[in-house]
Amino acid sequence: MKSILLSSIIFMSSVMAMSAADVYEILKQAENKFKGETSQGKFTMIVTTPDYTRTLKMESYNKGNDKALVIITSPAKEAGNKTLKIGKELWTYLRSTETTMKLPPSMMLQSWNGSDLTNDDLVRESSLYDDYDLKYLFDEKIGTELCWKIELKPKPDAPVVWGRIYYWVRQSDFNPALVQYYEENGELIRSMKFGEIKNIDGRMIPSKWIITNEKKKGHKTEFIYDDVKLDKAIPDRIFSFRELEK
């Protein structure tokens, strides 16, 4: 009896100790850790489906949440295809037909380059700590790492698609470990796992993300950072149509 009382007091105090400001700070750190103010680099995307597995190599440039450019460098068939994001809009440049197309709203929920990300996901990369109400739940181990499990519920007027998100942040280095995305009706849609913490451009950050599509069996997408440079100035002209069609 005594021990139950004691453990519940400890539990209570640990919850109390985690103020809303703390949770906000933890999530912000985790989110900004690998995104940086700007980032540029090379990565490999491996898409696995029951029908095929394909590997794409890409180069990317990001500036804040607003501007991004991704260039496919391999395989040869698709090399030179580019995706440009400015604000909430996406353009695709197709090398073989030398055309630039703006993606219409009807295409937003289609897969991006065959991956388990939709075009909408690229555009709507909202800042989780601004659009959601955060709540620390409890400590939980993901693999061997002790993590804080944080629950995110959308703010009433936030323009977001998810009904709920669970976010596990590693206590040792504030890196994200696992994120689960749920629909309004409580169904798990996809999970994103972060792994292989490496020293990239002077920071210890996860170099591999695995997105598992929980609705489509056997569908997953892996992103592997080959080379990343963070917080380096990127000229604005990179994110222009002229550059796109060069």
Next chain:
Amino acid sequence: MFLILKIAWRNIWRNWRRSILTILAVIFAAFFITLMKGIQKGTFDMNIKNTLELFTGYMQIQKDGYQDNPTLNKAFSMDLEMLGTLQGNSKIKGFSPKITAFGLIGYENNSLGAAIFGIDPSRELLYSNIGSRLRKGTFLNDANINDIVIGDRMIKNLGASIGDTVVILTQAFDGSTGNQKFVISGIFKFGSNELDGMTVFMHISAANELLAMNNKINTISLFLHKIEDIPEVKKELDELMEKKAHLGLVLLPWDDILVDLKQTIDMKIISEFFYVGILVMIVGFGILNTVLMSITERFREFGVMIALGTKNYILVSAVFIETMMLTAIGLIFGFAAGYGANLYIVNNPIILPGAFTELYQELGFLPEIHSSLSSDIFIYTGIIILVVAVVVFIYPAYRLSKLTALKGIRYT
């Protein structure tokens, strides 16, 4: 037995006015029910045929689950065995393979989502009516496989015109990004905003290339000579489907594919069922009236017969046979009249005047009234009227079976 028949026959002619009245009621019912069913069946069949022959086909071969979740990757290859079986079936008029995908069509600064149908023009134009929906330009052909035909709304939204080059972007079978240039060679109009604003028809070889299908297809549409042959063809192709079980193929009749159309027709059949019901009631009371009258009129005569030793059941059966004879005569004339009217409409379909055209088109129906001479109609009508005649006979038969000699004779 023969005597009973004779009595019944004589009774009919003893009061011919009353008999003719009953016969007329039956003729009236038989005529209207056959006409109504004929028009219903004829018009629905024509509309169904029209819809199916436009594009869908009477039946389709698809990969299991494709109907509910039509993704490009639920594809299969058509082999020689399949080709041979389909060609060898005399009930199949023809068949056409299709590739279906979703993509993006772009012209200058505009881009729109597009439902892409890769079709084999040499087959499609032979069996379906798709060519009749071409409004401008030319349809696909084997010579220019990079031509496409798009809907009139789509070309307007793109701001393009015939002869312009557009780019189509899709996610191919292997997940890669397929993109290719095409020339708009024609414009079609189906009259449905969705189809006219979304659909792109391209040559199946071009679709094969664009989508990296490696000669795989998504569906085969089967066109039959007669819609009634669907169950038989399904049975005949069972063996083929079993052989192809490892491919996970299914053979779906049209009502599994065009669920909306099926539901609309079912709704209409239910509403027409009420009209038939009202008609049946009118006729039923007519027959009941005459039969009851003819019996009560003859109670005195029946009483005498019972007094002389005739059993009640003999009287009941005599009157029953009388009723059946009247019904049969009525049916023969009613059917003849109904057949004549249906035949006339079959040969001269009624085209509704302009005001109806739009209303019908909105419902997906042609503003035409057709009819049918199918034997089902006559069997259906015959059964309904016979059942009515038997049901209304129950009460008079009951009265007759309870009749006693004295009661009958004294009955005024």
